[in-house]
Amino acid sequence: MIEIRPFDGLGKANLGWLDTSFHFSFSGYHDPDRMNWGRLRVWNDDWIAPKSGFPEHPHRDMxxxxxxxxxxxxxxxxxxxxGATEAGDVQVMSAGTGIAHAEFNLEDEPTELFQIWIMPDRTxxxxxxxxxxxxxxxxxxxxVTLASGDAEGSGExxxxxxxxxxxxxxATLNVGETLAMPLDPARYYYLVxxxxxxxVNGKAAHSRDGIAIRRESALQITAADTVELLMVETA
Incomplete structure (x- = not known):
């Protein structure tokens, strides 16, 4: 099963300083068919204006x-x-028993990012x-694995x-290159x-589309353009 979720059809919100698209139900956007994908609960596509951001707010068990x-x-x-996280890099916050945080674009240019929430194994x-x-x-x-439940996380x-x-x-691909990988049909994969x-296995997808994958034993991706890929694999 491979379902293409076009970027233009995602949930939308524009607060002026924040222009965001929701792959899953979030805030004022609700779609009962898009509550989660396995343990993947949130994938927000955020544009944040210069000198603005999210004021301090709490999270728990995420x-x-x-x-x-x-x-x-x-x-x-x-x-x-x-700390500051730059383009191509990653930050991880385990909310656990509770944490409050603020996230700001302090620069003179807009920041674009994905915010991804995964439900933890234990609270x-x-x-x-x-x-x-x-x-x-x-x-x-x-x-390349950026974050994992199997990671030690201690080495540079x-x-x-x-x-x-x-x-x-x-991963990254140049025009015409192909990337293949075996999949576990019982797990959930979400590719952007x-x-x-x-x-993707014979289906076309474009910039910032969501691609929900399950019950597939292999994945073959061929690039029509030079492209950067991000994927979550989860139980």
Whole structure:
């Protein structure tokens, strides 16, 4: 099963400083058929104006992954963590028993990012935050794991650790290149081409479309453009 969810058909909200599209039900957008995909609960496609952002607000018992597409996002939280995450890099916040955070674009240019929420395997865990740079050069025609429930998370080049049976994967393809991978038909996969068009097992998808995949044993992606890919695999 492969379902293409066109970007233009996603839920929308525009607050002036924030222009966002919802792959799943979120805030004022509700679609009973798009509540989650396995343990993947939220995938928001955010554009944040310069010198603006999300003021401090709380979360609990959720794994929140931010992938920055363009610009920079700056983080601070109630644990005393702070840091900036740049384009191509990732931050992970495990909300656990509770954490409050603020996310701001402090730059002079807009920031574009994906905000991804995954339901944790266990509730009531200690909250934490971390970010890491992942050079794009290592993603050519191969998947690189950015965050994972299996990760140790301690080494400089390790994926960031999340408290969920899930992985966040990234790859890049040039025009005409193909990337194949085996799939577990029992798991859920959600793929988004960030900036180009692709063919996925014979189905066409375009920039920032959502591609929901399940009960497939293999995936073959062919790039119609030079494209960056982001995918979540989860129970």
């Amino acid at each position: 794994e929140i992954i931010t992938y920055v597409r363009k610009g920079t996002i700056s983080h601070r939280d109630s644990l005393g963590n702070s 009531g865990l200690p909250p934490s935050w971390g970010n890491r740079a992942f050079p794009k050069g290592g993603r050519s025609r191969q998947w 080049n390790d994926p960031l650790r999340i408290n969920a049976d899930a992985r966040i994967l990234a 081409p960030i900036d180009g068009s692709i063919d």
